[in-house]
Amino acid sequence: MIPEQPDAQRLLIAEYVLGLHSREQSAKIEQWLEEDEDAAQLAGHWREHWLGAAELLEPVPLPPRVWREISRQTASADARGRFDWQWLWQSLALWRTISVALLVAVVLLLGPLRVPAPVYTVVLQAPGEAASPGWRVTVSAQGDLQLTPLSESQYPANRSVQFWTLADPALGPRSLGLVQPGEPLVLPASRVGGVESGQLFELTLEPPGGSPADRPTGPVLFIGRAVAL
Amino acid sequence: MDDSRAELEEGNALVRACAGGDRQAFHQLYLNEAPRMLALARRFTGESSLAEDALQDTFIQVWENARRFQSQRGSARTWLFGLLRYRLINQHHRSRRDTFEPLPGDQWPDPGPSPEQCSVEQDQRRAIIDCLQGLQMDRRRPILMAFYQGFTYEQIAETLAVPLGTIKSRVRSGLKGLQECLRL
Numbered sequence: 505m506i507p508e509q510p511d512a513q514r515l516l517i518a519e520y521v522l523g524l525h526s527r528e529q530s531a532k533i534e535q536w537l538e539e540d541e542d543a544a545q546l547a548g549h550w551r552e553h554w555l556g557a558a559e560l561l562e563p564v565p566l567p568p569r570v571w572r573e574i575s576r577q578t579a580s581a582d583a584r585g586r587f588d589w590q591w592l593w594q595s596l597a598l599w600r601t602i603s604v605a606l607l608v609a610v611v612l613l614l615g616p617l618r619v620p621a622p623v624y625t626v627v628l629q630a631p632g633e634a635a636s637p638g639w640r641v642t643v644s645a646q647g648d649l650q651l652t653p654l655s656e657s658q659y660p661a662n663r664s665v666q667f668w669t670l671a672d673p674a675l676g677p678r679s680l681g682l683v684q685p686g687e688p689l690v691l692p693a694s695r696v697g698g699v700e701s702g703q704l705f706e707l708t709l710e711p712p713g714g715s716p717a718d719r720p721t722g723p724v725l726f727i728g729r730a731v732a733l
Numbered sequence: 734m735d736d737s738r739a740e741l742e743e744g745n746a747l748v749r750a751c752a753g754g755d756r757q758a759f760h761q762l763y764l765n766e767a768p769r770m771l772a773l774a775r776r777f778t779g780e781s782s783l784a785e786d787a788l789q790d791t792f793i794q795v796w797e798n799a800r801r802f803q804s805q806r807g808s809a810r811t812w813l814f815g816l817l818r819y820r821l822i823n824q825h826h827r828s829r830r831d832t833f834e835p836l837p838g839d840q841w842p843d844p845g846p847s848p849e850q851c852s853v854e855q856d857q858r859r860a861i862i863d864c865l866q867g868l869q870m871d872r873r874r875p876i877l878m879a880f881y882q883g884f885t886y887e888q889i890a891e892t893l894a895v896p897l898g899t900i901k902s903r904v905r906s907g908l909k910g911l912q913e914c915l916r917l
Contacts, residue, residue: 519904557838561881660753
């Protein structure tokens with residue numbers, strides 16, 4: 505199905521981007537594009553070019569009902585997300601299990617930790633994405649904290665990422681300051697305060713300069729609970 | 734930065750904000766991009782309600798998948814139109830329409846300069862227009878029918894009442910001309 509000659513391959517991609525092939529043929533081409541980075545790039549170039557033709561179309565007025573429906577459906581999806589999130593938040597056993605499993609994976613992947621003998625560790629991950637560790641927190645025996653990025657993440661340029669901890673729900677969350685995306689952060693014990701097993705840490709997306717309140721106001725980007733080593 | 738580049742950058746920033754849960758950014762993205770997307774969907778479906786359903790589903794998909802957007806692989810606008818066209822092609826592609834509808838590009842002179850003679854603009858969105866104008870009408874028209882209306886080879890042949898083999902040959906010749914003109 506996929507020709508071997510480069511010229512024929514390029515033509516096939518041009519036809520595919522236009523949608524000229526049957527569903528079955530398109531599925532085979534899509535599979536090929538997933539495996540061949542050069543072919544996928546060429547398809548991307550075609551799509552970027554065709555945008556110019558799309559821009560020749562006269563914009564049409566938007567019926568209000570369309571946005572109402574989009575808004576309603578995405579809001580209800582968010583609400584479902586919040587429900588799941590509350591369950592995750594309260595499930596200490598689940599967080600412990602996931603954190604320990606991820607820690608083992610991280611240690612195996614990254615080798616010996618640079619922070620000497622941490623006594624607590626936290627793997628921060630995106631809510632609902634247990635297999636996606638984003639940051640690691642380690643707390644030394646002296647109480648110093650190190651926050652280390654584990655993956656590259658994109659954040660809106662006009663927002664700030666803020667680091668929080670919650671030791672006692674009755675006292676509420678406490679800010680540990682702003683985080684530069686992709687950069688490690690070290691905090692002295694005096695700034696961190698006491699850390700205990702199960703203590704929650706999280707990163708949230710906030711307005712520029714940080715949350716205007718003494719609590720998180722934006723969505724949770726990464727979250728995890730402290731596990732004693 | 735020119736206006737079109739600034740528009741694309743704004744779209745990229747809005748999708749990144751959507752990824753962070755910013756509903757205001759989501760609404761702004763919709764206001765910016767949806768009017769032309771709806772125009773394309775209407776061309777594909779030939780029916781307003783189906784077009785609106787496709788637009789609606791596409792934006793729900795955008796909200797749910799904004800975190801997967803990667804600007805290094807193309808602009809947010811390309812991503813949005815790609816999602817919409819993918820949905821339209823898979824759901825409405827095979828609905829049969831026999832009518833010969835006017836399309837953008839129909840009014841361009843024929844024959845235009847050959848694709849090789851076209852000067853390729855720096856802006857690649859403008860380049861495709863220049864290159865399409867360089868195609869002869871019998872090559873350009875079926876390509877535009879595929880892009881704007883989602884027609885397959887068979888549907889183009891049937892609508893234009895031209896043998897299938899002839900249409901395939903014309904489209905492929907036209908696409909090769911575009912490839913050369915766009916340096917792809």
